[in-house]
Amino acid sequence: MLNKKLINLLPQAKKHVLITVLLKILALISNTSLIFAVSSVINKKGKDIFAEIIVFLFALIFSCLSNYFAAIQSHNSSKSVKKLLRSKIYQKLLKIGNYYQEKLETAKVIQLTVEGVEQLEVWFGSYLPQFFYSMTAALITFVILAFLNLKMALILFLCIPLIPISIALVQTIAKKLLSKYWIQYENLADNFLENLQGLTTLQIYEADSYKQKQMENQADNFRRVTMKVLSMQLNSIIIMDIIAYGGAALGIIEAITAYRAGNLSLAYSFASILICADFFIPLRRLGSLFHTALNGSTAAKEIFTLLETEEESDGNESFPKENESNFFECINTSYKFKDRIVIKNANIKIPKGSFTVFVGKSGSGKSTMAKILCGINTSYSGSVKIFGKEVSSIQRKALFSNIAYISSRDWIFKGSVKDTLLEGKADASERELFEALEKVNLKDFIMERNGLDTQILENASNLSGGQKQRLSIARALLSSPKVMIFDEATSNVDVESEKIILNLLHSLKGEKTIIMISHRKENCEDSDKIYTFETVKSPVESNCRELAL
Secondary structure, three states: OOOHHHHHHOOHHHHHHHHHHHHHHHHHHHHHHHHHHHHHHHHHOOOOOHHHHHHHHHHHHHHHHHHHHHHHHHHHHHHHHHHHHHHHHHHHHHHHOOOHHHOOOHHHHHHHHHHHHHHHHHHHHHHHHHHHHHHHHHHHHHHHHHHHOHHHHHHHHHHOOHHHHHHHHHHHHHHHHHHHHHHHHHHHHHHHHHHHHOHHHHHHOOOHHHHHHHHHHHHHHHHHHHHHHHHHHHHHHHHHHHHHHHHHHHHHHHHHHHHHOOOOOHHHHHHHHHHHHHHOHHHHHHHHOHHHHHHHHHHHHHHHHHHOOOOOOOOOEOOOOOOOOOOEEEEEEEEEEOOEEEEEEEEEEEOOOOEEEEEEOOOOOHHHHHHHHOOOOOOEEEEEEEOOEEHHHEOHHHHHHHEEEEEOOOOOOOEEHHHHHHOOOOOOOHHHHHHHHHHOOOHHHHHOOOHHHOEEOHHHOOOOHHHHHHHHHHHHHHOOOOEEEEEOOOOOOOHHHHHHHHHHHHHHEOOEEEEEEEOOHHHHOOOOEEEEEOOOOOOOOOOEEEEOO
16 A cells, blocks of 8 residues: 555655654654653652653653644645646646547546545545554664563564554455445446536436436445445454554553563553553554555556546647648548547648538538547548648647637636637737627627626526627637637527628638538538538548539
């Protein structure tokens, strides 16, 4: 349960762990000094004890301060671990690419970022310092007791391995149980998020009662496995308590026997009894954190699986300068998703400033091709070039700065209209913001409310589908892209919004290179090029062909 890989992942936490352990050792030495001060008072029978009182007070102060600052260091360790891990997960999601959902489940990502990181916070803040402190404390206490009575020290020292052995025996069962616990937890979280997102649909089809019963069964299964985990933890604590109290009792008996035999003074016998009573406390504390350690180790494996997920490759070249070549040129381009061929031997030429339309049935590869062109999908075969330069060689940041991809699923964040538009251009003036709104015919609507300060709810739930889509397009326009790809941008919108969007697309023709994806051939009017896509039927033939205008 000492995950070296995890410790090396977060080297900043090592410092806090080391300081916490040193402070705990200082507190142990202070407590031992306090015990010997009291023993000395007993030995002197309360006479001439000024030095003992000073030692007692200083030891008490040092013990309190050490424990206080150890708690602060533990908190700092937890804080740094949470910040660093969540930052690494977020950075990883950015590197995976825009469509990380194709590789990872959203509920699992949320669970690991929240609950998984919380488990590792306790692992770093409590378990790891306690592990090193327990080993060191046992050695220090053994040395102290050996000076008083070697036999008593050996009795206690020989009991120490029994606790790790008991932990190891429980661990063989616990690993399987905790693996099942996390699977149940992930399934429950995944279904809860899915049901919450689709609640309206469930109510429309009166399927909410069925899903409720399903969730109840999953929750009950999770409750059962949780109770098994807690039962396992309680049983392991009972075993460790028997060993700890039994070992302490043997040590105390030996101290009393040595005193009766005259081999140990009353003062040292009293000190030995108190030290024996405290001998196993660090190890018992470590044992109580055993469940936390296992949970942390399991969470770490899941987090490492996420962090080791294959990333989309990124180029190292800048966006090419315009030349006589076509803006986009695809030569025998193919794309395979899992075991399905989505695009086969596509040959496409899109001139600069043209209006090109991709049409075809759902699942024929239109959106996939658009994502290849703008650098979202990089694992294609064949050739895809922008002004003669391969797309895969161009930096993704440069691609996204010059190519705007607008789909019907674009996300609008909660905030004001101004906040949303500034995502397209951070330093845009109010005049530029209003010009963008004017182009999508939203200016009057916004001005009737609170202007640019009009508040937008999460994913623009307080706007119609058409208004949301037009706001998304206004945001894209502000980024001044050279290419605008509209992926079903007119689907799920009202007739008025569709007309406004189509008029905008045609007005941008010549100024920008426009690519439109649609199911409807009516939207192909006045386009420069039309490419039709079909579901791949042959492993050799192309599923993309250009239609004559």
